[in-house]
Amino acid sequence: MNALTPPTLLHADKIKKATRVLLIEDDPQVSEMVAQNLSRLGYHVSQCFDGVSGLTQAMAEPYQLILLDIMLPELNGLSLLSRLRAHRNTPVIVLSACGGEQDRINGFSIGADDYLPKPFSMQELQLRIEAILRRCYQEHKPSNPAQLENGGITLNRLDKSLKIEQQAIEITPVEFELLWQLMKTPEETLSRPYLYQAVLNRSYSRYDRSLDMHISNIRQKLKQALPSSDFIRTIRGKGYRYQ
Numbered sequence: 001m002n003a004l005t006p007p008t009l010l011h012a013d014k015i016k017k018a019t020r021v022l023l024i025e026d027d028p029q030v031s032e033m034v035a036q037n038l039s040r041l042g043y044h045v046s047q048c049f050d051g052v053s054g055l056t057q058a059m060a061e062p063y064q065l066i067l068l069d070i071m072l073p074e075l076n077g078l079s080l081l082s083r084l085r086a087h088r089n090t091p092v093i094v095l096s097a098c099g100g101e102q103d104r105i106n107g108f109s110i111g112a113d114d115y116l117p118k119p120f121s122m123q124e125l126q127l128r129i130e131a132i133l134r135r136c137y138q139e140h141k142p143s144n145p146a147q148l149e150n151g152g153i154t155l156n157r158l159d160k161s162l163k164i165e166q167q168a169i170e171i172t173p174v175e176f177e178l179l180w181q182l183m184k185t186p187e188e189t190l191s192r193p194y195l196y197q198a199v200l201n202r203s204y205s206r207y208d209r210s211l212d213m214h215i216s217n218i219r220q221k222l223k224q225a226l227p228s229s230d231f232i233r234t235i236r237g238k239g240y241r242y243q
Helices: 013-017 028-040 051-060 077-085 101-110 122-139 173-183 192-200 210-225
Strands: 020-024 044-048 065-069 092-096 114-117 147-150 153-156 161-164 167-169 232-235 239-242
Touching: 020 028, 020 051, 028 044, 028 122, 044 051, 051 077, 065 077, 065 122, 077 092, 077 101, 092 101, 092 122, 101 114, 114 122, 122 192, 147 173, 153 173, 161 210, 167 210, 173 192, 173 210, 173 239, 192 210, 192 239, 210 232
Parallel strands: 020 044, 020 065, 065 092, 092 114
Antiparallel strands: 147 153, 153 161, 161 167, 232 239
16 A cells, blocks of 8 residues: 655644544554545554454444444454444545445445555545545535625625625536635635535546636636735645645
């Protein structure tokens, strides 16, 4: 498995600091490498090396995320996941050398939230963790406002409308959702993988430029109404930020 220098986390520090990760992996070298990289990023990582102890630990302690190998001694990962799902809805990312289509289908059908075939890079794993945690965090926010206002821009969730200085501006549903995601977390950088999941409902690909095109369209509409505006910033190598 390829280990890359771990990048800076892109989601809010308060998510990272509160995150307890259970890593269930029978290969000690792989387990230690993943645990060390995630620990350096600020996660609290516990390790188990077989399915029985992994299931016991997952049931006994509150974890925000589980990283689960499939080929485990004593109890395989799919059986573990099936038993876990009867009692817990903890997000689970499967890490497995069994990366075929049917293997992934089996994992998702039992209740995996994501499936990452081995070998994988630490960068990709970190980005997938970020996407899942950010999505779960947003879904459990205590308030879900129907309207956002910032800098003369008003978004209304009820009718999916955009107004700039009280003037109605035409906006597509995807553009609305993208601008909503950026405006509700001002001054925070949202990564491309997160925006792909939250807005486009698909996994990030560096060859897919559709997100950048939507951002460009939004910028043009904001500029037309507010020529001096520069609300959406590109953070090189990371994502976008509303400020």
